[in-house]
Amino acid sequence: MTLPFFVSAPGKVIIFGEHSAVYSKPAIAAALSLRAYLLVTPSKDPKKITLNFPDVELSHSWNKEDIPWDEIQAHVQFKDGRPLATEELVPEITNELSGVLSDLESSLHYVASHCFLYMYTHLCSKEIPGMTFSIRSTLPIGAGLGSSASVSVCLASALAVLGGHVQHATLHQNDKVTKNHNPEADFIDSWSLIGEKCYHGNPSGIDNAVATYGGAVMYQRMKNPSQPSVRTNMRNLPPLKLLLTNTKIPRSTAYLVGQVGKINEKYPKTSASILEAMEHLANDAYQIMTRPFFGKEEKEKMRELVNINHGLLVALGVSHPSLENIKIISEVNKIGATKLTGAGGGGCAITLVNDDVAEETIQRTIDEFKTHGYETYETTLGGKGVASLQFDLVKEDLRDKVFSDEAFASYKDRFEIDGVLSVDNLEGWRFW
Numbered sequence: 325m326t327l328p329f330f331v332s333a334p335g336k337v338i339i340f341g342e343h344s345a346v347y348s349k350p351a352i353a354a355a356l357s358l359r360a361y362l363l364v365t366p367s368k369d370p371k372k373i374t375l376n377f378p379d380v381e382l383s384h385s386w387n388k389e390d391i392p393w394d395e396i397q398a399h400v401q402f403k404d405g406r407p408l409a410t411e412e413l414v415p416e417i418t419n420e421l422s423g424v425l426s427d428l429e430s431s432l433h434y435v436a437s438h439c440f441l442y443m444y445t446h447l448c449s450k451e452i453p454g455m456t457f458s459i460r461s462t463l464p465i466g467a468g469l470g471s472s473a474s475v476s477v478c479l480a481s482a483l484a485v486l487g488g489h490v491q492h493a494t495l496h497q498n499d500k501v502t503k504n505h506n507p508e509a510d511f512i513d514s515w516s517l518i519g520e521k522c523y524h525g526n527p528s529g530i531d532n533a534v535a536t537y538g539g540a541v542m543y544q545r546m547k548n549p550s551q552p553s554v555r556t557n558m559r560n561l562p563p564l565k566l567l568l569t570n571t572k573i574p575r576s577t578a579y580l581v582g583q584v585g586k587i588n589e590k591y592p593k594t595s596a597s598i599l600e601a602m603e604h605l606a607n608d609a610y611q612i613m614t615r616p617f618f619g620k621e622e623k624e625k626m627r628e629l630v631n632i633n634h635g636l637l638v639a640l641g642v643s644h645p646s647l648e649n650i651k652i653i654s655e656v657n658k659i660g661a662t663k664l665t666g667a668g669g670g671g672c673a674i675t676l677v678n679d680d681v682a683e684e685t686i687q688r689t690i691d692e693f694k695t696h697g698y699e700t701y702e703t704t705l706g707g708k709g710v711a712s713l714q715f716d717l718v719k720e721d722l723r724d725k726v727f728s729d730e731a732f733a734s735y736k737d738r739f740e741i742d743g744v745l746s747v748d749n750l751e752g753w754r755f756w
């Protein structure tokens with residue numbers, strides 16, 4: 325195994341169907357150009373595994389010998405010689421890991437470390453020397469844009485490569501279009517879903533699927549968890565002008581998914597009707613988005629569906645005053661239709677911008693958002709999926725800077741990270 329190397333995976337925006345996706349309804353989502361990057365370097369002490377996750381202020385090391393490898397691996401299931409991503413987390417393994425995690429005080433650090441160790445102990449072995457795993461992301465964290473899934477996909481792909489279950493990515497982006505059957509990406513997707521289970525208990529799998537494969541998809545989890553989810557690629561995403569605005573109100577996806585679960589238990593018939601409405605809505609949107617001609621009438625319908633979807637999410641109790649404020653401001657300025665995106669409760673809203681709005685009006689609205697402390701992102705939809713960057717594939721004069729732990733830790737913001745590492749600009753990135 326040649327170290328160091330990078331992997332990277334995108335965040336996502338759910339256009340229709342968040343929350344209903346958990347209840348096996350279809351949802352439509354697209355990858356973003358905002359991404360997580362994971363750098364794997366050899367540890368000075370080969371017995372040590374270190375996590376450097378500065379975005380969440382986590383820096384932690386373990387002695388590899390302290391991990392109960394034999395006890396954990398006794399519970400690992402294999403299929404075709406590779407560790408199998410199970411339908412549920414194995415409680416005995418979580419229990420074995422709790423001893424190694426006992427010195428992590430904050431629950432955020434505990435969950436992130438558990439997620440790492442759960443995948444590490446399945447995909448790697450005690451024979452593999454210690455390494456340092458450093459993550460930086462250009463995505464806002466806990467804001468509805470799939471930051472947890474992009475991290476899960478990065479960890480799953482890097483650990484699968486280290487464990488010898490998957491080869492480094494080899495495809496140039498243009499080769500990808502022709503590749504329909506992709507067992508290596510499928511393996512990464514299945515393990516990143518395990519990561520998402522560590523983060524929020526009951527994920528639909530849409531976020532990690534988009535982070536793995538990129539592009540835009542209609543996604544549906546099956547009611548029977550042993551059946552694979554259905555993923556329909558939407559190759560020709562219509563030209564949608566979207567504003568993505570972050571309220572910066574922190575929230576947890578696990579909590580919000582749990583709250584919808586409670587509504588579902590308390591009012592099963594009412595909630596079933598809301599979820600069914602969301603199902604029809606995602607199907608209607610899919611029909612409109614895949615029409616060969618996407619004109620004025622289609623755009624108008626999309627905006628109506630955005631408004632209806634937001635209303636249904638409000639009914640499930642996952643909005644927040646700041647999200648309503650973004651909706652009001654965009655309506656007063658008549659820039660387009662707004663809905664929350666991701667789990668809600670804070671985080672981000674998307675605005676589908678009307679075609680005829682003057683650039684000046686959009687800018688004025690963004691400035692108004694700013695006065696409330698909100699941040700609007702410029703990003704493109706249909707971003708590239710999971711990728712790896714090997715040392716040898718980068719131009720010789722750039723290698724030391726690109727793969728330096730110190731340089732990676734020193735980038736001040738997302739612009740500096742992308743300035744060096746962007747999967748669109750730095751030569752050497754390959755895709756699975």
Ligand SMILES: Nc1ncnc2c1ncn2[C@@H]1O[C@H](COP(=O)(O)OP(=O)(O)OP(=O)(O)O)[C@@H](O)[C@H]1O
Binds near residue numbers: 378471523668
């Ligand atoms: N850059 C990062 N470094 C380390 N951990 C991260 C990073 N980004 C995200 N995470 C992990 O993901 C968690 C946030 O996940 P959560 O699912 O709550 O939000 P999200 O994925 O951003 O939004 P949504 O699931 O609604 O799309 C963080 O608490 C952290 O554990």
Ligand SMILES: C[C@@](O)(CCO)CC(=O)[O-]
Binds near residue numbers: 344345526
């Ligand atoms: C809220 C949710 O639907 C989307 C989170 O991005 C949860 C999921 O689908 O896993």
Ligand SMILES: [Mg+2]
Binds near residue numbers: 470472523
């Ligand atoms: Mg998440």
